[in-house]
Every structure is written in structure tokens, then in C-alpha cells.
Amino acid sequence: MSDHESTYVPKTGVEKWLDSRLPIIRFGADYMSLPTPKNLNYWWTFGGILALCLMTQIVTGIVLAMHYTPNVDLAFASVERIMRDVNGGWLIRYVHANGASMFFIAVYLHMLRGLYYGSYKAPREMIWIIGCVIFFLMIATAFLGYVLPWGQMSFWGAEVITNLIGAIPGIGEPILIWLRGGPAIDNATLNRFFSLHYLLPFAILGCVVLHLWALHHAGQNNPVGILIPKDRAKKDLVPFHPYFTVKDGFAIILFLILFALFVFFMPNALGHADNYIPANPLQTPAHIVPEWYMLPFYAILRAIPDKFGGVVAMFSAIGVLFVLPWLDTSKVRSMRYRPTMRTFFLIFLAVGLGLGWCGGQLPDAPVWPGMPSPVIFDGALNSYLWLTRLLTLYYFVFFLVIMPLVGLKETPLPIPATISEPVLPGPDAPWAPLRRPCRRRPRRRAERVMMIGKLTVSTTKIIAAAAVALGLAVSAAPALAAGGAAHPRSGGFSFEGPFGVYDQGQLQRGYKVYHEVCAACHSMNLMHYRNLGDAHGPFWNPKYPNPNDNPVVKALAAENQVPDIDSETGEAIMRDATPADKFRQPYPNATAAAAGNGGAAPPDLSVMAKARHDGANYIYSLLSGYRAAPAGLQIREGQHYNPYMAGDLTPFWTGDHDHVPEGGFIAMPPPCRTARSPMTTARPRRWTSTPRTSRPSSPGRRNPRWSSASRPASA
Amino acid sequence: MTESVVHSEGSHGPESGDPNRRDFIHIAAGAAAVGAGVMVAWPLINQMNPAADTLALASIEFDLTKVQEGQQVVIKWQGKPVFVRYRTPAELQRVIADDHAPDLKQPQTDAERTKPGHEPYLVVIGSCTHLGCVPTFGAGDYGGWFCPCHGSHYDASGRIRKGPAPLNLVVPDYEYLSDTRVKIG
Numbered sequence: 001m002s003d004h005e006s007t008y009v010p011k012t013g014v015e016k017w018l019d020s021r022l023p024i025i026r027f028g029a030d031y032m033s034l035p036t037p038k039n040l041n042y043w044w045t046f047g048g049i050l051a052l053c054l055m056t057q058i059v060t061g062i063v064l065a066m067h068y069t070p071n072v073d074l075a076f077a078s079v080e081r082i083m084r085d086v087n088g089g090w091l092i093r094y095v096h097a098n099g100a101s102m103f104f105i106a107v108y109l110h111m112l113r114g115l116y117y118g119s120y121k122a123p124r125e126m127i128w129i130i131g132c133v134i135f136f137l138m139i140a141t142a143f144l145g146y147v148l149p150w151g152q153m154s155f156w157g158a159e160v161i162t163n164l165i166g167a168i169p170g171i172g173e174p175i176l177i178w179l180r181g182g183p184a185i186d187n188a189t190l191n192r193f194f195s196l197h198y199l200l201p202f203a204i205l206g207c208v209v210l211h212l213w214a215l216h217h218a219g220q221n222n223p224v225g226i227l228i229p230k231d232r233a234k235k236d237l238v239p240f241h242p243y244f245t246v247k248d249g250f251a252i253i254l255f256l257i258l259f260a261l262f263v264f265f266m267p268n269a270l271g272h273a274d275n276y277i278p279a280n281p282l283q284t285p286a287h288i289v290p291e292w293y294m295l296p297f298y299a300i301l302r303a304i305p306d307k308f309g310g311v312v313a314m315f316s317a318i319g320v321l322f323v324l325p326w327l328d329t330s331k332v333r334s335m336r337y338r339p340t341m342r343t344f345f346l347i348f349l350a351v352g353l354g355l356g357w358c359g360g361q362l363p364d365a366p367v368w369p370g371m372p373s374p375v376i377f378d379g380a381l382n383s384y385l386w387l388t389r390l391l392t393l394y395y396f397v398f399f400l401v402i403m404p405l406v407g408l409k410e411t412p413l414p415i416p417a418t419i420s421e422p423v424l425p426g427p428d429a430p431w432a433p434l435r436r437p438c439r440r441r442p443r444r445r446a447e448r449v450m451m452i453g454k455l456t457v458s459t460t461k462i463i464a465a466a467a468v469a470l471g472l473a474v475s476a477a478p479a480l481a482a483g484g485a486a487h488p489r490s491g492g493f494s495f496e497g498p499f500g501v502y503d504q505g506q507l508q509r510g511y512k513v514y515h516e517v518c519a520a521c522h523s524m525n526l527m528h529y530r531n532l533g534d535a536h537g538p539f540w541n542p543k544y545p546n547p548n549d550n551p552v553v554k555a556l557a558a559e560n561q562v563p564d565i566d567s568e569t570g571e572a573i574m575r576d577a578t579p580a581d582k583f584r585q586p587y588p589n590a591t592a593a594a595a596g597n598g599g600a601a602p603p604d605l606s607v608m609a610k611a612r613h614d615g616a617n618y619i620y621s622l623l624s625g626y627r628a629a630p631a632g633l634q635i636r637e638g639q640h641y642n643p644y645m646a647g648d649l650t651p652f653w654t655g656d657h658d659h660v661p662e663g664g665f666i667a668m669p670p671p672c673r674t675a676r677s678p679m680t681t682a683r684p685r686r687w688t689s690t691p692r693t694s695r696p697s698s699p700g701r702r703n704p705r706w707s708s709a710s711r712p713a714s715a
Numbered sequence: 716m717t718e719s720v721v722h723s724e725g726s727h728g729p730e731s732g733d734p735n736r737r738d739f740i741h742i743a744a745g746a747a748a749v750g751a752g753v754m755v756a757w758p759l760i761n762q763m764n765p766a767a768d769t770l771a772l773a774s775i776e777f778d779l780t781k782v783q784e785g786q787q788v789v790i791k792w793q794g795k796p797v798f799v800r801y802r803t804p805a806e807l808q809r810v811i812a813d814d815h816a817p818d819l820k821q822p823q824t825d826a827e828r829t830k831p832g833h834e835p836y837l838v839v840i841g842s843c844t845h846l847g848c849v850p851t852f853g854a855g856d857y858g859g860w861f862c863p864c865h866g867s868h869y870d871a872s873g874r875i876r877k878g879p880a881p882l883n884l885v886v887p888d889y890e891y892l893s894d895t896r897v898k899i900g
């Protein structure tokens with residue numbers, strides 16, 4: 001089907017002129033009329049979906065690069081500026097960030113399709129190998145991109161992954177320093193990662209061209225897995241357009257719905273809260289995990305007790321895919337006709353998901369809590385460590401032992417002579433004499449493929465596809481709760497759920513509490529006073545589309561003094577803040593903040609609700625969670641017990657604030673007296689974290705209270 | 716030598732002229748191209764090595780009186796955390812008792828990891844020798860540090876006792892300027 005006759009006939013003069021000089025229209029037309037097996041099922045639509053994913057990432061990435069600053073001091077804030085100030089920036093960034101996950105969901109399904117239907121076997125080895133190169137480049141690109149926001153996970157991910165290279169004996173260390181551009185991950189690293197993150201997608205694009213070239217040369221595989229005989233080409237092949245453009249288009253629409261669900265309703269579900277904490281080279285997050293799509297490989301890395309061995313195992317897990325065409329000894333492509341292999345394949349699928357799950361767990365944690373088990377070698381049998389090891393073993397055995405052996409030993413089911421045969425049974429089919437006996441009649445209904453002119457879509461397959469996608473997505477949400485801390489209580493907030501709205505009155509009270517209490521220690525570096533008058537913000541007034549003009553915002557800003565330089569004398573002065581200024585900082589710099597608080601700087605609150613798992617509820621629980629410490633717990637001076645805080649102790653309240661704002665808030669903890677007030681503060685924290693999402697929140701219009709309430713809270 | 720010339724002459728056919736010289740030109744041109752390629756590639760590769768300003772951040776000084784007994788202070792040196800730990804007598808006793816424990820992956824005595832006369836003070840780079848996370852102070856099975864990333868346990872001498880890390884926490888080059896001041900790097 002590769003060398004099909006060109007059917008393009010140039011019509012207009014311009015087309016004829018172009019066709020004899022650069023036959024680019026012919027190229028496109030031939031491409032669209034490419035004869036394609038008519039039995040391709042929905043698993044074959046992921047190629048088109050992947051093309052869409054790649055283009056989405058490239059386009060959104062290019063525009064994000066117009067706003068992003070690759071500098072260790074500015075990167076985090078520049079990403080947050082994209083979220084807050086760049087027009088539609090939140091959408092573009094969320095599409096790009098979730099787009100990476102969508103890309104991997106699609107690529108895993110695409111690869112599993114290839115594995116199941118034997119698309120890697122002769123004559124399609126090169127398609128598969130180039131595909132593996134693309135997969136590897138995707139992992140590299142995703143890793144580089146994840147470093148760019150310069151949050152905690154970015155930094156520590158970069159640290160751990162670059163250290164993998166340092167594990168190579170002898171030359172590892174110099175290569176590591178070369179790669180990082182210094183002894184540690186720093187500005188040089190961030191700069192080059194940005195450059196490479198911009199470059200690699202175009203390398204992927206180049207490989208995709210090769211992938212398609214090889215595909216069109218060797219021809220598409222199909223669910224039956226047979227090569228289509230020349231004499232049946234007319235019957236079994238249909239032009240790509242319109243048959244598969246339409247089919248792919250339908251799949252793309254379904255895929256985009258899933259994509260949109262993530263972007264608009266749970267944009268951070270696949271990420272880690274820790275990445276909203278700016279990178280800190282002196283502190284590792286309690287639980288570091290890579291993005292979900294790397295978890296299986298990360299699990300394999302951790303399964304091996306030796307450092308270099310782990311790295312080798314991890315890379316082998318990807319490397320083994322490259323030689324897959326030579327590991328599989330069976331001549332039969334489709335696993336439909338290889339029942340034994342299909343069983344092993346299904347186990348492999350479960351093992352892959354299991355590895356992903358294990359990759360997100362602490363290795364020493366028990367799989368079944370409370371079940372005693374013997375300690376083998378270096379860990380209890382009932383631990384994720386050993387579960388991971390068993391799964392890793394199967395992963396490699398599947399490729400290195402099962403594949404070659406089963407191919408030699410098994411007896412495959414009879415293979416149809418044509419792709420039409422399995423779906424059009426009966427003696428009156430014109431090719432009935434060609435049919436060999438087939439024992440697998442009951443499967444037929446489930447296996448119906450899309451027939452031209454008689455569209456029967458296998459619903460079981462759509463359900464199966466959805467289940468796998470869901471499984472991938474669920475394995476994407478590993479245990480994210482902070483280790484050891486109690487699960488946050490629900491605050492019952494008005495903004496929860498897809499149709500939640502911010503309550504403007506509460507936002508205003510929240511600002512008041514922040515201004516009068518929290519602001520004594522905690523900065524909100526990413527917030528400007530003008531943000532208070534942003535659409536659906538606490539002091540939003542539709543009369544002032546530009547919040548800088550909003551008199552309430554102006555008055556609130558002017559209550560604060562900010563440092564500046566006198567434009568005439570050049571001296572450092574303090575002046576009244578304007579709406580364009582950032583929120584006043586309680587301390588001149590981070591060192592002063594730490595020195596004033598027993599060594600631990602109070603965290604910035606701008607994105608607090610995103611920087612903690614279950615953000616708003618966490619803040620609510622934490623603020624109302626101070627209580628007497630359980631007996632036997634050692635409490636140092638200045639610390640207070642709070643079950644919701646990871647580590648259970650918090651230096652939150654150092655005891656020198658006894659100002660209680662009007663309306664009631666926290667007196668001296670422990671314990672926190674009223675439950676209502678913490679809720680009030682949790683609200684604006686959440687709003688400052690996601691001031692502009694797609695939420696249909698319009699308290700300004702819905703809530704008649706806002707107009708009477710839009711006065712300075714401290715008035 | 717002569718023989719091989721005769722052979723290659725035969726294989727090149729009549730109009731190929733002096734094959735010996737042609738082969739030489741091919742090899743020489745090829746070698747020159749490779750050499751030029753390397754010369755072009757080297758600056759492009761070498762630019763990624765640490766720049767002069769990065770290398771300039773060589774050493775720092777630290778006042779030991781800032782560390783309380785039983786505590787550690789984390790300072791930043793060359794972009795990495797350095798732990799300065801003032802160990803209690805009990806901790807010291809325990810690590811010395813373990814000097815020849817069989818589970819040491821990289822056997823070292825505590826004395827080899829400190830400076831004579833300043834045994835309570837341990838200075839190590841706070842970067843796990845597995846994949847570089849910062850180990851947590853005071854946690855783990857051996858009273859030293861515990862690395863949260865993949866579960867490496869270090870004792871109070873910074874020696875790896877359990878987990879995937881292959882080496883002890885690295886002791887950087889440092890010297891005592893006075894009894895209470897050290898210079899790291």
C-alpha cells in the first residue's frame with residue numbers, strides 16, 4: 001500500500017504550474033488518499049491524537065516562552081505572572097501542563113496497541129524503533145519542562161534525575177558537572193534546560209516525520225495482523241480520507257473532552273502541590289515523586305538496591321523496547337490469535353499499572369498495613385519495595401523470557417486469510433471457500449470492527465479504552481497526602497466543585513484577616529493591591545474594569561507603606577502604596593524573615609492553597625487544628641501541636657501576636673477558638689492561588705451583597 | 716606493503732591512477748574533516764562546563780558557636796547544603812562504638828571523618844550520596860540522618876548504614892582557622 005498510484009489531477013493553472021515544480025499538493029493529496037485497512041479499530045486513532053498533542057504542546061509552548069524567564073530568581077514568579085497577568089495565560093499554561101499528561105496517556109495507549117497487535121514485527125521494525133526514540137525524547141522533554149517552573153519538585157526532580165548520570169562509574173561525575181554547568185543544580189542548569197526544552201520538541205517532530213514515512217512505506221498494521229494480499233487491496237483497503245479522518249476526528253473529540261475536564265475542572269490534579277513551593281536547595285520535600293507518567297520507571301529504579309544497577313535497570317526498561325522486534329519469535333502479529341500470549345500481555349498491563357502505583361509510594365511502607373511479614377534481605381516482604389521488585393521482575397521476564405519462549409512453544413489460533421473474514425461469516429460470503437475453520441465464534445460479536453457502509457462500533461472496546469485511560473489517570477494520583485499528618489477536614493466552601501463560586505463577602509473578611517494578622521509575618525509576594533479589584537476578587541466592582549481605578553482598592557493600598565527610592569535625591573524612602581504595588585512584605589528579605597521566626601521563614605501565602613494537598617481544606621484544618629499535644633510528645637519552645645501539620649509540630653504561632661481583629665479570629669493557640677474565622681482566611685488564600693480559573697464564579701453579579709459590602713474592610 | 720599496493724591497484728581498475736596516493740588523500744581528507752569536526756564541537760561542548768563565576772564561589776567561613784550541642788546548622792556552599800553538627804557525648808559514643816560495625820558499606824572510623832581535637836563537630840555535605848536529596852536531621856534507624864527520597868539511613872557520623880546510597884556523606888575539604896571558626900572549601 002506504500003507505492004499506491006497517485007490519483008491527484010491538478011485542475012487549475014496554478015496547481016499545474018506548482019505540480020511540475022514542487023508537487024506539494026500532490027504529496028498532501030496522496031497522503032490523504034492512502035489506502036488503509038478498513039478494519040482499523042479505535043485503538044488506531046491514537047496516532048492522530050498524538051499528532052494533535054504534539055502540535056498543542058509546541059504551539060502553547062512557544063507562546064509560553066514569550067512570557068517565561070529562565071532565571072532562578074525570576075522563573076517561579078514569571079510562571080505565576082503568566083497565571084495572573086498574562087491575558088489567558090492561565091489557560092495556555094494549564095493546557096501545556098496537562099497537555100503533557102494527555103500526551104503520555106495517548107502515547108502509552110498507542111504503544112500498548114502496537115504491542116498487542118504486533119505492529120513492531122516485520123516489515124514494521126523501523127516504525128517501532130523510531131517510535132521508541134520518540135518516546136524517549138518525550139520523556140526527556142517532559143522532564144526538562146517540569147524543571148522550568150522552578151518549584152520544589154522541579155528542583156529536586158532535576159537533582160535526582162541528573163544524579164542518575166552521576167552514577168556511571170568513573171566518567172559519571174565529570175559528565176554530571178558538565179550537564180549541570182556547576183557543582184549543583186543552579187541558574188546555569190535552568191538556562192540550558194530551557195534551551196533544550198525548546199529544542200527537543202522539534203527533534204520529536206523530525207522523528208514523527210520519519211515515523212510516518214516508515215509507516216507509509218511498510219503500510220499500516222491492522223487488528224487481524226495479516227499483510228493484505230495484493231489481489232484483495234480493492235476489497236480490504238479504503239482511502240484514508242474520508243474514512244479515517246472522520247474516525248480519528250471522532251476520537252479526537254472524545255479525547256479533547258477528557259483533556260478539557262482536566263484543564264478546566266482539575267488543572268492541578270496530575271501535578272504535585274509541592275511544585276507551588278519555590279525551589280529550595282536546602283530542603284527536600286518529604287516525599288518526592290516524579291510525574292505520573294514516569295512512575296513505573298521510577299519504581300524500577302528504586303527496586304534495585306545498588307545505585308548504578310538501579311540506573312541501568314531503569315534505562316534497560318526503556319531500552320528493551322528497542323529490541324522488541326527481535327525478542328518476539330512468533331510470526332503471528334495480532335494477539336487475537338495468540339491466547340497464551342494475550343494472557344501474559346494482560347498480566348503485563350496490570351504489572352505496568354502496579355509499577356506506576358508503587359512508584360508513588362514510600363518504598364518502606366507496607367502494602368497491607370498491619371500484616372506482619374518476614375524481612376528478606378533488606379526489607380520486609382510486605383512492603384512496596386518487595387512488591388516493586390516482583391513487578392520489575394515480571395516486566396523484564398515478559399520481554400526477555402516469555403516473548404521468545406511463548407512464540408516458539410504456543411499454537412496460535414487459525415488466522416483468517418483476509419481481514420474481512422472474521423466479520424463476514426456465512427456460506428454466502430463471496431470468499432467463503434477461503435475460510436479456514438475458526439473455533440472462536442463467540443468472540444465475534446465483541447470483535448466487530450467498523451465496516452464501511454455498515455458502521456458497527458464495538459462498545460466493549462470503547463469501554464475498555466475508557467477504563468484503561470481512567471486507570472492511567474488514577475495511577476496518576478499517587479499518595480499525595482503529607483506523610484503522617486491527619487487528613488484535612490472539609491471546610492464546606494462555596495467555591496468547591498465544578499460550579500462553585502467565591503463569596504465576595506468572605507473574600508473581603510479574608511483580606512481583612514490577612515491584612516491585620518497574617519501579614520505581620522507572612523508575605524504574599526505574588527499579589528498586587530490591584531488584584532483585590534480583579535474580576536470576582538474581593539473588591540471587584542464592574543464600574544472599574546481596570547482595578548487600578550477602583551477607589552476602594554486605592555484606599556486599601558494607601559493604608560500600607562512600601563519602600564521606594566526618591567526620584568530626586570536617590571534616597572531610600574517609604575511611601576504610600578498604590579494599586580500597582582505588590583503587597584507589603586513583613587520582612588526586608590528571607591534571611592530577616594527566618595531570623596525573626598526561630599530560623600524558619602514563614603512561607604509566602606500567595607499560592608498556599610495550591611502548594612498544599614487539598615489546599616483550602618488544609619489551611620482551614622490547620623488554622624483550627626491547634627490543640628494540646630498528646631501525652632509523651634516532646635514540644636520545644638515556640639512550637640505548638642497541630643495534627644494537620646506534617647510532623648505534627650508547627651512553629652506557627654510564636655506568641656507575640658495578641659491582636660484579635662474585630663469579627664473574631666484566632667486567639668492564642670492552642671487551641672484555635674472559632675471555626676468560622678479560619679474558614680474566612682482559607683477562602684482568600686484559595687482565591688489568591690487561583691484568581692482566574694474558568695470558574696463560573698461571578699459573585700459580583702450573583703450576590704447582591706457585594707455592592708454594599710465593597711468598602712474597605714477595616715473601615 | 717608492496718603487495719597490498721598491487722592488490723588495491725587491481726581492485727581500482729585501470730583509470731583510477733595511483734591508488735596509493737588516492738587512498739592517502741581520502742584518509743587524509745577524512746582525518747582532517749574529523750579533526751575539524753572535533754575542533755568545532757569542542758567549544759560547543761565545553762561551554763556547558765562550569766563558568767568562571769560559578770567556580771569563583773569556592774570557600775566560606777563559619778562560626779561554630781552558632782551550633783548548639785545536639786543540633787545542626789545547614790549552610791549553603793557551592794549551591795549545596797553543608798551540615799555542621801555538634802554531636803552530644805552519647806551520639807559520639809555510639810558512632811565510635813560502630814566504627815567497625817559489619818554493616819558499614821564504606822568502612823571509615825569516626826576519627827577519619829573529623830579533625831583531631833574537634834571530634835564533636837562533624838562537617839558533611841548534606842546531599843545524599845544516592846541521588847542527592849537532603850537527608851532529614853535526627854531521623855532514621857541510626858540516629859543520624861534519614862533520606863526521605865528512597866530511604867537511606869545514615870548514622871551520626873554520616874556513614875551510610877542502610878538503603879540504596881552507596882557512600883558515606885561526603886566530608887568536604889575544611890580547616891579550623893581558630894577553635895571556633897572553620898573555613899569550608
Ligand code: FES
Pocket residue numbers: 843844845846847848862863864865866867878879880
Ligand atoms: S536520594 Fe537519598 S535515598 Fe535516594
